[in-house]
Amino acid sequence: MIGLGPRLGRLLRSRKLAFWLIVVLSIWSLLGTLFPQGGRSPAGFQSKLADIPELVSLADAIGLDKAFSAPLFLAAVGLLFLSTIVCAWDRTRLAIRDWRSHGRVTPAAAERVIARSAFSIPVRIDAEAARVLEDVALGFEAVGLGAKRGEVLVEGSVAPWRLLASPVFHWSLVVLMALFAIGGLTRFEGLIGVPVGTSLPDVPESYRTSEAGPLFSGHTGLSIAVDDLVVGFREGGVNRGPAPTVTVSGDRGVLASQRVYPNHPLRHGPIMVHMEDYGLAFDMVLADSDGTEVVRELFLVDFDEAQPSGTVPTAVALERADGKGNLSATVELWPTTAERTSSEIRLKVSDEDSRTLVDARPVEGERTRVPGSGVSLAVENVRLYARLGLVNDWTVAPIYVAFAVMVVAVSAALLMPYRVARAKISGEGQDRELHVWVRRSADEAVFVQRVQEAVSRSLAGRAASDEEGAKHGS
Amino acid sequence: MVLEIVLMWSGVTLYALGSVLFGAGAAFGRQALLRLAMVISLAGLAPHSVAIALRWIRVDHGPYLGFYEVVSSYAWFTVVVLALIAWRVPKLSSLGALLMPVSFLMLAAAMFTPKSGMEITGTLASYWLTIHVTLAKLSYAGFIASFVLAVAYLIRDKGWARGALAEVLEKLPSQEILDDLSFRFAALGFILLGSMIVAGAIWANEAWGRYWAWDPIETWSLISWLVYAGYLHARLTLGWRGAKSAWFAALALPVVLFALIGVPLAYNSIHGVYLLGY
Numbered sequence: 168m169i170g171l172g173p174r175l176g177r178l179l180r181s182r183k184l185a186f187w188l189i190v191v192l193s194i195w196s197l198l199g200t201l202f203p204q205g206g207r208s209p210a211g212f213q214s215k216l217a218d219i220p221e222l223v224s225l226a227d228a229i230g231l232d233k234a235f236s237a238p239l240f241l242a243a244v245g246l247l248f249l250s251t252i253v254c255a256w257d258r259t260r261l262a263i264r265d266w267r268s269h270g271r272v273t274p275a276a277a278e279r280v281i282a283r284s285a286f287s288i289p290v291r292i293d294a295e296a297a298r299v300l301e302d303v304a305l306g307f308e309a310v311g312l313g314a315k316r317g318e319v320l321v322e323g324s325v326a327p328w329r330l331l332a333s334p335v336f337h338w339s340l341v342v343l344m345a346l347f348a349i350g351g352l353t354r355f356e357g358l359i360g361v362p363v364g365t366s367l368p369d370v371p372e373s374y375r376t377s378e379a380g381p382l383f384s385g386h387t388g389l390s391i392a393v394d395d396l397v398v399g400f401r402e403g404g405v406n407r408g409p410a411p412t413v414t415v416s417g418d419r420g421v422l423a424s425q426r427v428y429p430n431h432p433l434r435h436g437p438i439m440v441h442m443e444d445y446g447l448a449f450d451m452v453l454a455d456s457d458g459t460e461v462v463r464e465l466f467l468v469d470f471d472e473a474q475p476s477g478t479v480p481t482a483v484a485l486e487r488a489d490g491k492g493n494l495s496a497t498v499e500l501w502p503t504t505a506e507r508t509s510s511e512i513r514l515k516v517s518d519e520d521s522r523t524l525v526d527a528r529p530v531e532g533e534r535t536r537v538p539g540s541g542v543s544l545a546v547e548n549v550r551l552y553a554r555l556g557l558v559n560d561w562t563v564a565p566i567y568v569a570f571a572v573m574v575v576a577v578s579a580a581l582l583m584p585y586r587v588a589r590a591k592i593s594g595e596g597q598d599r600e601l602h603v604w605v606r607r608s609a610d611e612a613v614f615v616q617r618v619q620e621a622v623s624r625s626l627a628g629r630a631a632s633d634e635e636g637a638k639h640g641s
Numbered sequence: 642m643v644l645e646i647v648l649m650w651s652g653v654t655l656y657a658l659g660s661v662l663f664g665a666g667a668a669f670g671r672q673a674l675l676r677l678a679m680v681i682s683l684a685g686l687a688p689h690s691v692a693i694a695l696r697w698i699r700v701d702h703g704p705y706l707g708f709y710e711v712v713s714s715y716a717w718f719t720v721v722v723l724a725l726i727a728w729r730v731p732k733l734s735s736l737g738a739l740l741m742p743v744s745f746l747m748l749a750a751a752m753f754t755p756k757s758g759m760e761i762t763g764t765l766a767s768y769w770l771t772i773h774v775t776l777a778k779l780s781y782a783g784f785i786a787s788f789v790l791a792v793a794y795l796i797r798d799k800g801w802a803r804g805a806l807a808e809v810l811e812k813l814p815s816q817e818i819l820d821d822l823s824f825r826f827a828a829l830g831f832i833l834l835g836s837m838i839v840a841g842a843i844w845a846n847e848a849w850g851r852y853w854a855w856d857p858i859e860t861w862s863l864i865s866w867l868v869y870a871g872y873l874h875a876r877l878t879l880g881w882r883g884a885k886s887a888w889f890a891a892l893a894l895p896v897v898l899f900a901l902i903g904v905p906l907a908y909n910s911i912h913g914v915y916l917l918g919y
Contacts, residue, residue: 182874182878183879185874186871186874186875186878186879188875189867189870189871190871192867193864193867193868193871196860196863196864196867197861197864199860200857200860200861200908201854204855210857210908211906211907211908212715213908234855235855235873356850356851375792403766404701405761405762405763405766406760406762406763406765407763408762408763428763429763429764429766429767429847429848429849430763430764430766430767430769430844430847430848430852431847432847437845439850441848441850442851556849557848558850558851563846563852566852567843570839570842570843571839573831573835573839574835574836574839577831577832578832578837581828581829581831581832581873582828582829582832606900609821609824609828609873609876609877610821610822610824611820612815612817612818612820612824613818613821613822613825616818
């Protein structure tokens with residue numbers, strides 16, 4: 168165990184580790200796209216691979232059917248996360264160190280200007296050292312460096328805040344990875360069907376399907392109401408599709424209310440309500456022989472173009488009052504308009520031997536007696552319902568902020584790197600040489616060329632004006 | 642629509658002429674021909690631009706939907722990028738011998754595909770569409786430029802060029818400069834691709850309620866970004882330069898191209914709409 172910490176630190180600090188983790192994650196992600204994920208049907212050419220059983224078995228065995236939650240993938244991401252933290256920490260320390268020494272040239276650094284110069288230019292025998300260094304300073308300024316003039320050395324540099332760009336970028340990656348992980352653990356996402364004119368509470372029972380992370384903090388209990396629904400809502404000349412007006416309410420009253428459609432979700436705190444689709448809803452009312460309403464139940468009906476009616480038939484189980492077995496009822500709604508806002512009703516009731524007892528086309532609200540059961544059925548209140556997606560994820564807003572920071576930081580790090588150049592003259596008399604040192608960077612060849620051209624132009628300009636001056640003087 | 646078609650074919654014709662002139666100028670080392678080629682190519686850009694603008698007004702959205710619009714816009718961007726490169730680094734104008742034929746072939750291919758306009762639906766009706774697509778196109782331009790410079794580096798480094806091609810390559814800047822420029826364009830592409838992914842994630846959240854779902858094209862965009870992250874890492878922290886770096890830049894582009902063109906064709910992805918239509 169002794170030495171495990173330092174060894175782990177060295178491993179996480181390794182630049183090769185980060186590189187190979189990126190390679191592994193790229194290859195694993197590529198393999199993951201070859202197979203349908205999370206039980207989805209094969210898409211496109213995935214179908215061809217799905218026909219090879221040996222390949223499918225192998226993929227399932229190594230976790231490629233759930234590639235992005237597989238242990239191998241999560242382990243690689245976890246290791247990359249730790250490696251990025253160490254990298255960000257190291258870069259931060261180096262950036263602070265370099266910032267502290269910004270604008271100060273140590274004797275060793277001054278020696279390096281000559282020993283490790285990027286280029287050298289012979290100095291004219293009649294040129295004063297001070298004027299040469301001034302020309303170099305002007306050359307530095309011409310390439311965007313702020314020049315600091317000294318007696319024997321000139322330094323050009325950019326603002327030291329640029330040192331922070333790379334550390335900030337890496338820290339933003341750390342924050343993003345953490346937020347993605349935390350979001351996955353605390354996020355809730357569900358589909359809720361709310362008929363027009365009604366509301367449902369944000370509780371588990373309200374959702375048709377839902378997925379909650381293991382650390383989800385729990386439902387809010389807020390009321391989600393659909394006030395109206397416009398099929399084919401148009402705004403800005405664009406058909407936005409079905410768009411309900413959704414109202415979120417709590418103990419203090421209305422908290423948020425707006426029309427909801429793609430790219431226009433309703434937000435309240437960490438909750439976001441977006442529009443998925445719409446369908447039909449009706450109340451099935453069961454009354455006894457006296458006509459007293461015994462049961463009223465809400466049913467949601469989805470559209471299905473494969474059905475002759477265009478909607479999914481709704482099955483209802485009934486008990487016979489005489490105790491002679493059960494009855495099954497089927498309600499089919501047949502939309503009569505293009506927008507499906509009104510429908511004809513077909514009601515069929517069969518006994519346990521599949522004998523048809525009722526096959527009627529009642530109007531809305533009309534009671535239909537079921538022979539032998541002592542009950543009557545009615546379909547009431549046919550209206551539209553909105554299938555809403557509700558997401559409860561507090562990490563979305565911080566993720567947006569981290570995205571913005573990441574983009575700005577990486578842009579600064581790559582496009583505006585920290586640059587320093589220093590110049591010094593060596594030798595005496597006709598052996599004098601101007602040496603220019605440039606801090607190493609990923610694209611130093613291009614930058615060194617720009618500095619060399621700028622300094623040479625500046626020196627040549629001085630030489631030309633000196634010659635002009637000499638001609639006029641003579 | 643007729644005017645739009647006429648203008649497009651004018652652009653195709655001028656791009657073809659520009660390609661021939663670039664080829665001749667590069668082959669015979671004639672600067673005058675190269676300059677004429679650039680003028681002709683920019684002249685082709687004029688009717689091409691007007692045609693794109695007319696269509697934009699007619700269909701009420703930019704060149705984002707369907708093979709015809711998307712490929713036409715990439716051809717447009719290629720010519721603009723060539724013009725910018727030639728303006729900033731005149732020595733690189735002979736790259737037109739490579740880029741103009743690509744642009745010509747792209748626009749010509751687009752002209753033989755269906756041209757009916759696609760309506761913007763609710764999901765696409767967002768300013769994020771413009772942001773996302775623009776960032777995508779700019780990033781691909783950066784990667785293509787990086788690729789071309791890397792290939793030029795490798796051809797010269799390995800001595801694969803003969804005759805006229807060798808003479809053309811001799812006129813390009815030094816190997817070190819080519820290497821650094823390839824890195825710079827890849828870095829620019831990396832930033833823009835990252836921004837594109839961010840814009841796409843935010844848009845997906847607004848439209849569908851989730852910022853990431855490992856959709857094939859989302860995954861391939863991330864793979865592309867990781868590949869170039871690996872390239873930058875190799876250069877910035879492992880010190881890869883020269884031929885190593887050039888090979889990486891050259892081999893990275895096919896990943897991006899597959900993400901752009903291959904994925905919509907290979908998968909039934911919701912993102913395939915932008916290339917294949919509804």
